Amino acid sequence: MKLELSARPDADEWLPVCDVDALTPGRGMAALLPDGRQAALFRDRAGRLYAIDNRDPFTGAQVLARGLIGTVGGRPFVASPLLKQRFDLETGRCLDDDEVTVAVFPVRAA
Amino acid sequence: MPHTPGAADPNQPTIVLVGHGMVGQRFLEALAERGVTARARVVVLCEEPRPAYDRVQLTSYFSGKTPDDLSLVPEGFMTEHGIELYTGDPAVSVDREARTVTARSGAIFPYDSLVLATGSYPFVPPVPGKEATGCFVYRTIEDLLAIEEYAKGARTGAVVGGGLLGLEAAGALKGLGLETHIVEFAPRLMPVQVDEGGGAALLRTIEGMGLSVHTGVGTQEVVAGDGGAVSGMKLSDGSELATDLVVFSAGVRPRDQLGRDCGLEIGERGGIVVDERCRTSDPAVFAIGECALAADGRVYGLVAPGYEMALTAADTITGQEASFTGADTSTKLKLLGVDVASFGDAHGTAEGCLDVVYSDSRSGIYKKLVVAADGALLGGVLVGDADSYGMLRPLTGSVPPVSPEQLVLPAGAGAPAALGPESLPDDAVICSCHNVSKGAICEHTTLPEVKKCTKAGTGCGSCVKVIQQLLPKTGDGGLCGCFPKTRQELYEIVQVLRITSYAELLDRYGREEAKGGEGCEVCKPTVASILASLSNGYILDGEQSALQDTNDHFLANIQKNGSYSIVPRIPGGEITPEKLIVIGEVAKDFGLYTKITGAQRIDMFGARVEQLPAIWARLVEAGFESGHAYGKALRTVKSCVGQTWCRYGVQDSVRMAIDLELRYRGLRAPHKLKSAVSGCQRECAEAQGKDFGIIATANGWNLYVGGNGGATPRHADLLAKDLSDAELIRLIDRFLMYYIRTAERLERTAPWIERVGFDHVREVVVEDSLGIGEELDALMARHVADFRDEWAETLNDPERLRRFVSFVNAPETPDPTVQFVPERDQMKPNLTILTLEGVSAR
Ligand code: SRM
Ligand SMILES: Cc1cc2nc3c(=O)[nH]c(=O)nc-3n(C[C@H](O)[C@H](O)[C@H](O)COP(=O)(O)OP(=O)(O)OC[C@H]3O[C@@H](n4cnc5c(N)ncnc54)[C@H](O)[C@@H]3O)c2cc1C
Ligand code: SF4
Ligand code: FES
Numbered sequence: 001m002k003l004e005l006s007a008r009p010d011a012d013e014w015l016p017v018c019d020v021d022a023l024t025p026g027r028g029m030a031a032l033l034p035d036g037r038q039a040a041l042f043r044d045r046a047g048r049l050y051a052i053d054n055r056d057p058f059t060g061a062q063v064l065a066r067g068l069i070g071t072v073g074g075r076p077f078v079a080s081p082l083l084k085q086r087f088d089l090e091t092g093r094c095l096d097d098d099e100v101t102v103a104v105f106p107v108r109a110a
Numbered sequence: 111m112p113h114t115p116g117a118a119d120p121n122q123p124t125i126v127l128v129g130h131g132m133v134g135q136r137f138l139e140a141l142a143e144r145g146v147t148a149r150a151r152v153v154v155l156c157e158e159p160r161p162a163y164d165r166v167q168l169t170s171y172f173s174g175k176t177p178d179d180l181s182l183v184p185e186g187f188m189t190e191h192g193i194e195l196y197t198g199d200p201a202v203s204v205d206r207e208a209r210t211v212t213a214r215s216g217a218i219f220p221y222d223s224l225v226l227a228t229g230s231y232p233f234v235p236p237v238p239g240k241e242a243t244g245c246f247v248y249r250t251i252e253d254l255l256a257i258e259e260y261a262k263g264a265r266t267g268a269v270v271g272g273g274l275l276g277l278e279a280a281g282a283l284k285g286l287g288l289e290t291h292i293v294e295f296a297p298r299l300m301p302v303q304v305d306e307g308g309g310a311a312l313l314r315t316i317e318g319m320g321l322s323v324h325t326g327v328g329t330q331e332v333v334a335g336d337g338g339a340v341s342g343m344k345l346s347d348g349s350e351l352a353t354d355l356v357v358f359s360a361g362v363r364p365r366d367q368l369g370r371d372c373g374l375e376i377g378e379r380g381g382i383v384v385d386e387r388c389r390t391s392d393p394a395v396f397a398i399g400e401c402a403l404a405a406d407g408r409v410y411g412l413v414a415p416g417y418e419m420a421l422t423a424a425d426t427i428t429g430q431e432a433s434f435t436g437a438d439t440s441t442k443l444k445l446l447g448v449d450v451a452s453f454g455d456a457h458g459t460a461e462g463c464l465d466v467v468y469s470d471s472r473s474g475i476y477k478k479l480v481v482a483a484d485g486a487l488l489g490g491v492l493v494g495d496a497d498s499y500g501m502l503r504p505l506t507g508s509v510p511p512v513s514p515e516q517l518v519l520p521a522g523a524g525a526p527a528a529l530g531p532e533s534l535p536d537d538a539v540i541c542s543c544h545n546v547s548k549g550a551i552c553e554h555t556t557l558p559e560v561k562k563c564t565k566a567g568t569g570c571g572s573c574v575k576v577i578q579q580l581l582p583k584t585g586d587g588g589l590c591g592c593f594p595k596t597r598q599e600l601y602e603i604v605q606v607l608r609i610t611s612y613a614e615l616l617d618r619y620g621r622e623e624a625k626g627g628e629g630c631e632v633c634k635p636t637v638a639s640i641l642a643s644l645s646n647g648y649i650l651d652g653e654q655s656a657l658q659d660t661n662d663h664f665l666a667n668i669q670k671n672g673s674y675s676i677v678p679r680i681p682g683g684e685i686t687p688e689k690l691i692v693i694g695e696v697a698k699d700f701g702l703y704t705k706i707t708g709a710q711r712i713d714m715f716g717a718r719v720e721q722l723p724a725i726w727a728r729l730v731e732a733g734f735e736s737g738h739a740y741g742k743a744l745r746t747v748k749s750c751v752g753q754t755w756c757r758y759g760v761q762d763s764v765r766m767a768i769d770l771e772l773r774y775r776g777l778r779a780p781h782k783l784k785s786a787v788s789g790c791q792r793e794c795a796e797a798q799g800k801d802f803g804i805i806a807t808a809n810g811w812n813l814y815v816g817g818n819g820g821a822t823p824r825h826a827d828l829l830a831k832d833l834s835d836a837e838l839i840r841l842i843d844r845f846l847m848y849y850i851r852t853a854e855r856l857e858r859t860a861p862w863i864e865r866v867g868f869d870h871v872r873e874v875v876v877e878d879s880l881g882i883g884e885e886l887d888a889l890m891a892r893h894v895a896d897f898r899d900e901w902a903e904t905l906n907d908p909e910r911l912r913r914f915v916s917f918v919n920a921p922e923t924p925d926p927t928v929q930f931v932p933e934r935d936q937m938k939p940n941l942t943i944l945t946l947e948g949v950s951a952r
Contacts, residue, residue: 018918026628026657029918036926041918044628045613060944061672062927066660068634071627072591079631081660081668086631 003041005051006106007033017041020049020109028078030054030065039105040065042089044076050089051105056080057094064102123150125427126211126221128201128368130156132165133399133416134227135182138193140424147191153219154193155211157200157228158250161188166413166570168254172282177251204372206392223394223427226369226382227420230362230400230411235270239332244340245356248279257357261286264354268292268343270329271359272299274443279357280321291322291351293329293343295360303441303452307469308491311476315448315494318474324351332356364401364409377403386433388423396423406436413569414438414543440506440542442492442499442572448474449496451572454489454506455480463488468518470494477518485509500576501531504538504548531576540576543569551580589855590632592616592624597780597855601640610645612637612657635659636855639742642778643850643893661740664914665900666722671939673928674722675715676702677739678729679775682749682767682787683710692732700725703936709746709784711737716937718928720921723914726901735899738776742856744783747771748796752789752806759789761806766835767795770804773839776897777846780853780862784819798826801859802842807831811838815845816868818860827868830876840887844875847886 003023004014017031023043031039031051038054042065054062059082067078069089076089086095087102094100125141127134138154141147156162163180171180188195199213204224211219232247234240244264246257261267267283269276272294283290292299298309299316317323328346335341342352369382375391377383381403388396398419403409410416415437425432440453458465458480468477475494479502482488486509492499498517510517511533531540536549546566554560560577561567567574588594593616595603600615609615615637617625629637638657661667666674678693693712697704700721702714717725738744749767753759767787777783786795787804797803803814809832817826830841848871853862863871873879904910915921927944930937 022912022918024913026634027663027913029913030916030925031919032917032923038917038925038927045626059670060927060941061670062925063660063668063672066663066668066672068631068657068659069628070592070630070634071624072630074623074627076628082670084631 001109003049004108004110005031005033005039005041007035007037007039009106014108014110016110023049026069028065028067028069030062038062038065040067040078041107042069042076042078044069048076049107049109050076051107052078052087052089052092053103053105055102056082056085057100057102058083058085123222124220125150125152125223125225126219127152127154127225127227128211129227129229129365129399129401130154130158130162130195130197131227131229131399132162132182132413133229133420134225135162136417137225137227137398137420137424138187138191140421141427142187142191144424144428146424146428147193150222152191152193153221154195155199155201155213155219156195156197158252159198160251161195161197163251165249168248168251169278169282171251171254172258172285180251201368204368204395206372206395209394221394223396225423226390226395226397226401227399228365228368228401231365232358233361233363234358235329235360237329237331239334239340240358242332242334242340242356243338244354245332245358247358248275248282249362254282257282257355258286260355261288264288266291266353267355267357268351268353269357269359270343271361272296272323272325273302273359273361274300274441275362276357276359277316278443279359280316283355283357284319284321288355289322291324291353292316293327293345293351294323294325295328297326299323299325300450303456304450304491304493305457305478307467307478308450308452308476308493311469311474311493312448312450315474362400362411364403366401369395369397369401377407377409381409384419386422386435387426388419388434389426396426398423404434404436408436410437410439412437412439412441414545417543417569418545438503438539438542440503442496442570448494449492449499451492451496451499451503452490453499453503454487456489456491458488460488466514466518479514479518481514485514487514497575500540500573501534503542504531504534504540508535531579540580541566541569541573543573548580551577555582557581588621589636590630592620592627592629592633594621595619597636597640598852600637601644601851604637604640605644610641612641629657631659632855635662635742636780638662639778639780644889664719664722665726665736665740665904666717667740669715669939671928671941671944672925673715673939674717674719675713675739676717676722676725676729677707677711677713677737678734679737679771680711680746681771681775682747682764684749684764684768689732689734692728692734696725696728699728701930701937703930703938707739710748711739711746713739716930716939718916718924720915720924723905723911727905730899730902730905735775736901741776742779742781744771744774744777744779744785746784747774748784748786748800750788750794752787756789758792759806760808761789761811763787763789763795763804763806766804766806766811766838769835770839770842773894774842774846776900777850777893779846779850781856781858783846783859799823800826802826802845804838810834813838813841815871816859816863818858820858822860824860824864827863829872841875843890844878844883844886845871847889848874848882851886 001020002016003020004016025043025045028040028042039051040054042050054064056063063081066081069078077086079086092102092104162182164182199215201211202214203212209221232249267288268291269280270293272292280290280292299312331344333342342350344350364381366376366382370376375383382397384397384402386405388398390397399416419434422432422434442451462483464481466479477492479490480488487505534548538548540548544565546564550564567577634657697714702716705713707713747767747770749763752763784800785802786797786800788795788797789806797805798814799817799819803826805812811833812831813829814826815829818824916925929940931940
């Protein structure tokens with residue numbers, strides 16, 4: 001099973017990134033996209049996949065893939081490893097600052 | 111500063127503020143809060159070269175705060191509210207007839223309302239020689255910069271005045287490395303705040319710190335040597351004091367000159383006379399803060415009453431009812447590290463009042479409460495231990511729920527558990543700086559929220575402890591949103607039920623709504639640490655690897671640009687030249703920045719994640735192992751050179767430090783653990799600032815526990831004396847294991863000891879009062895036997911090495927945003943590239 005990601009959601013293009021098993025459940029990995037952006041990929045305990053922009057908007061560093069994931073109020077999130085702000089994995093919204101969001105990429109296992 | 115005044119809309123009213131100090135800034139905030147800034151032109155004339163800063167915290171400049179840290183003006187505040195601020199341009203005259211203010215630059219500003227907030231100036235007694243080079247006052251950042259510069263060429267300093275500010279200045283001089291004298295005319299230190307007993311306790315403690323105090327003598331003359339620089343002082347008792355630098359701190363006087371010159375009514379002893387609404391004798395002119403003589407006939411030298419006046423003036427200008435009729439002059443300070451507080455009727459002037467006094471000259475503690483005949487608390491003085499200030503001040507005026515004797519006795523000496531702030535009435539003022547009541551605080555649930563909405567806790571900070579006690583605990587005291595249990599409870603569950611997986615623990619003992627979920631960033635590393643300290647499994651194995659913080663996951667410390675730092679273990683700080691060369695070569699070959707750390711080791715910064723295994727391969731080959739700088743684990747055991755070389759040493763501190771570091775390396779704990787061993791009581795290894803510290807004696811070792819650096823430093827307590835090597839190690843084993851078992855998440859040994867009580871810890875560890883000694887010994891024995899170096903194991907396992915890549919789909923490609931630029935012959939992170947895209951860093 002491959003993890004596929006859509007970097008351009010409007011174009012219905014799916015980019016194969018890696019084996020799903022390359023991701024440890026509960027942990028993330030970064031991927032380099034063709035246009036130079038970086039995605040943070042995650043797989044949770046139940047096997048669900050998520051991808052958001054890897055760039056931590058608070059520090060500018062490309063590190064979100066190295067954060068810990070969790071669930072709050074039923075929603076999946078990742079906490080930045082630098083200053084610990086949390087981001088919703090499905091919407092990209094920062095849970096600790098209303099004004100900040102990161103991009104979300106559609107992902108699927110195929 | 112060039113500017114063109116008068117350009118604003120002529121129909122808009124203009125408010126001119128003269129003086130941008132603490133009270134001036136509070137006034138501007140009050141205008142903004144009331145929406146005045148949107149409809150009026152607001153002009154500020156500021157004499158100092160910088161906008162308002164926290165004068166109360168001035169001395170913290172010497173402990174590392176920069177002038178920017180001290181600023182009171184939130185970023186963007188002036189632009190956001192369209193306030194015109196002219197720094198370095200004081201007002202020189204006021205024409206009340208024409209309603210204009212003239213600044214030094216020549217600019218003339220018309221006003222509808224004028225607010226004077228010019229503060230005070232330090233009073234310099236008219237002694238001959240007071241103008242000599244090397245004489246200073248202590249009021250502004252510029253004063254501090256000048257003192258700091260001059261002190262570089264000085265050996266001795268003297269402070270004239272032993273009041274609150276004088277002691278603060280003396281502390282600063284001492285901190286600058288000067289031999290410091292305090293000359294006070296009154297018979298005791300801090301004559302205004304403390305009584306004779308308090309002054310005596312203060313004197314003993316301050317002399318104990320190595321300062322020389324001369325009370326009951328005046329300064330008659332400052333003697334200048336060749337070139338006009340200070341060389342000494344003549345005192346009223348005929349003696350002469352040699353000194354290179356003099357700081358006058360003999361009180362302050364209101365800066366009322368501007369008011370005098372334009373004919374406003376001035377008090378007999380200075381101060382611009384104002385009424386209850388802070389209006390001067392000209393109703394278009396207000397005076398607030400230290401320059402004002404308030405309606406109750408007093409000039410207040412504290413910031414809290416100034417803030418109240420600022421609010422009163424702002425209300426009056428906006429047509430609201432407000433009055434300032436006087437204020438509490440309670441103070442709590444940390445002077446030279448000694449807590450001093452006085453509140454209410456501290457000197458017991460009320461008729462028929464009684465004193466309750468507790469005095470312990472050995473430890474420099476003096477507490478006095480003044481109580482009325484009906485039992486109501488009227489005021490008090492606390493020296494040496496002012497922890498109860500936050501509780502006692504709001505109780506002033508009422509009859510406390512326990513007897514006054516119990517209120518002054520130290521905990522453990524027959525006093526009941528300190529009475530908590532729950533017992534206070536809702537209208538009790540908790541934050542006296544911003545006049546915020548308990549009721550107002552209890553409307554909020556977190557400290558940041560309280561600070562933002564009520565400003566409580568943002569002044570002197572002395573009320574923060576009580577505020578925290580008033581806020582709701584995280585619901586049921588559970589660890590986080592996932593577990594209703596504390597760390598200690600989870601530890602017991604894991605131990606007794608032999609649970610080995612996080613998922614199992616969460617699904618069985620988690621909150622209903624969290625079961626089956628992912629957990630969170632709080633409980634995952636906490637449970638990982640419990641599992642590690644109980645089962646000694648390699649921490650990157652299996653499910654555990656997903657629980658660790660990024661640092662534990664990559665066995666290195668993440669830095670601001672996403673690169674990592676590497677700290678190999680250097681036990682006891684002892685290292686061979688060969689190993690030093692290896693570190694140098696590795697750093698050179700991988701282009702790393704190197705720095706000696708504060709804990710006797712070497713840190714190499716700037717490694718990308720995919721470089722970590724290659725770097726460690728070189729280090730492991732040379733005989734290094736992980737230093738656990740990334741873990742909540744033992745960090746280092748620092749040592750001094752000890753008996754082997756040092757002429758004073760009485761034991762081999764280096765050997766002991768190495769033994770201890772190797773014994774406890776890798777031990778996972780609720781927070782990091784630090785240690786040090788000193789070879790004699792000169793204490794060059796700073797053992798008393800460590801979680802467990804050891805000082806050699808002629809007969810063995812003294813063991814200290816619960817020391818801490820960081821933001822809330824704590825001196826360690828002596829747990830046991832003159833121990834043999836074996837006794838020492840056994841006590842440390844038990845101490846550490848008992849801490850690991852019972853502490854809360856991220857609770858260092860210092861707050862843990864404060865919470866559970868030092869006597870309790872001593873009983874459990876030394877006397878085995880719980881009968882768990884052998885169990886603790888066994889746990890530690892297992893840790894010692896099972897220790898394996900995490901990096902050596904990682905390098906031997908291809909599966910574990912897989913995670914050390916920047917990109918899962920491009921393992922060989924380095925992260926292009928991790929870049930460096932040169933600095934001082936090495937390199938530092940290139941942060942510019944990080945700010946290029948998206949929301950910028952903040
Ligand atoms: C590297 C070093 C500074 C230096 O260049 O000298 C350092 C660097 C950091 N310290 Fe420290 N501390 C360093 C010695 C100290 C010391 C001095 C000492 O150990 O003798 C102290 C005061 C002593 C103490 O801990 O009681 C110290 C008190 C802290 C604290 C406050 C702890 C507290 O209990 O209040 C923190 C914050 C924390 O751990 O929560 C901290 C946290 C940190 C962190 C981990 C902050 C972070 O999360 O990024 C820094 C990691 C740097 C890195 O990536 O390597 N560092 N830090 C020192 C490493 C020593 C070593 O070889 O392991
Ligand atoms: C070292 C130190 C420690 C202190 N510790 C405490 C404490 O623990 N607790 C406490 O409550 N208080 C403390 N204080 C006192 C506290 O700082 C003052 O009460 C407070 O700053 C008063 O505010 P203010 O605005 O009235 O005066 P200031 O903060 O002095 O501000 C007045 C400003 O007006 C300016 N100014 C004067 N004349 C003119 C003019 N003609 N034109 C333009 N500008 C002018 C001055 O340069 C100054 O910047 C401390 C003071 C010092 C120096
Ligand atoms: S945590 Fe330590 S190393 Fe980092 S900035 Fe603060 S003091 Fe310096
Ligand atoms: S009492 Fe000073 S900040 Fe609250």
